[in-house]
Amino acid sequence: MTDALIDPQDKFHSNGFAEQPQEWPGLQRDMDPVPDSGEESYVGTGRLTGRKALVTGGDSGIGRAAAIAFAREGAAVAINYHPREQADADDLKTVFETDGATLVQLPGDLTDESFCVSLVAAAQDELGGLDILVNNAGYQQARESIADISHEQFDRTMKTNVYAMFWLSKAAAAVMKPGSTIINTASVNSFNPVEELLDYATTKGAIEIFTKGLAKQLASKGIRVNAVAPGPVWTPLQVSGGQLEGKLKGFGQDTPIGRAGQPVELGGLYVTLAEERNSFTTGSVIGANGGTGVV
Numbered sequence: 001m002t003d004a005l006i007d008p009q010d011k012f013h014s015n016g017f018a019e020q021p022q023e024w025p026g027l028q029r030d031m032d033p034v035p036d037s038g039e040e041s042y043v044g045t046g047r048l049t050g051r052k053a054l055v056t057g058g059d060s061g062i063g064r065a066a067a068i069a070f071a072r073e074g075a076a077v078a079i080n081y082h083p084r085e086q087a088d089a090d091d092l093k094t095v096f097e098t099d100g101a102t103l104v105q106l107p108g109d110l111t112d113e114s115f116c117v118s119l120v121a122a123a124q125d126e127l128g129g130l131d132i133l134v135n136n137a138g139y140q141q142a143r144e145s146i147a148d149i150s151h152e153q154f155d156r157t158m159k160t161n162v163y164a165m166f167w168l169s170k171a172a173a174a175v176m177k178p179g180s181t182i183i184n185t186a187s188v189n190s191f192n193p194v195e196e197l198l199d200y201a202t203t204k205g206a207i208e209i210f211t212k213g214l215a216k217q218l219a220s221k222g223i224r225v226n227a228v229a230p231g232p233v234w235t236p237l238q239v240s241g242g243q244l245e246g247k248l249k250g251f252g253q254d255t256p257i258g259r260a261g262q263p264v265e266l267g268g269l270y271v272t273l274a275e276e277r278n279s280f281t282t283g284s285v286i287g288a289n290g291g292t293g294v295v
Contacts, residue, residue, distance in 0.1 A: 055077065132180065161206075
């Protein structure tokens, strides 16, 4: 049966968002509206049967959407998340259990190199191998001026978004077999930086180049490396310091589609980049930005 056509302008929440500040890192379960990561809607068709995936930032938002999509496509899934996000991770575990699937939870702080190395080993052990790595976890704090960005913020942004990606990719590449894939979460900010996200945008530019460079390095090992570059998507990043005060009302409203994205709208892109049938796609950055046209 073919799904009915739905105008993308009307498919999800399109009226802006109320101010709803949370302490970092924020919880998806406490947002209004709660982001849609595909809990009720994503239907798999076995495209990743037998695959073994580790998703960072997998408790909520885009990482959660990727984890749900992977599992419903037949993959075994482990997620990493900050320990303060345990409630969201447990909510996702319930979703998996309802589906008859098992979710491996591997909490920890990605700014710690030794933890990142142990995380890959733990995922490989728990899943019985590792052939999909999604570097999705991100840190984003909006500041009006470079003068307002502290050393501590800059350091955490770099370590979470860039260093962790390097540490995890290095460890994963050493154990992955030909046919495996690494998928990074870049951003519209990789190409068109928002002025109040200077440090975050800098890391996302680095992710774009890292993706393209690593793809060339790992091609001879049969490992593909790609990235998804989202535009404004409704996730806990936005309510836990990722937007300046007063900006949530208009969040995503300036896209050509006229609204922010929902995480579920990106889940299928991660599946597409992971599945074997797209074996000629590597070193690519796929945009999902509501029509801004920057990728």
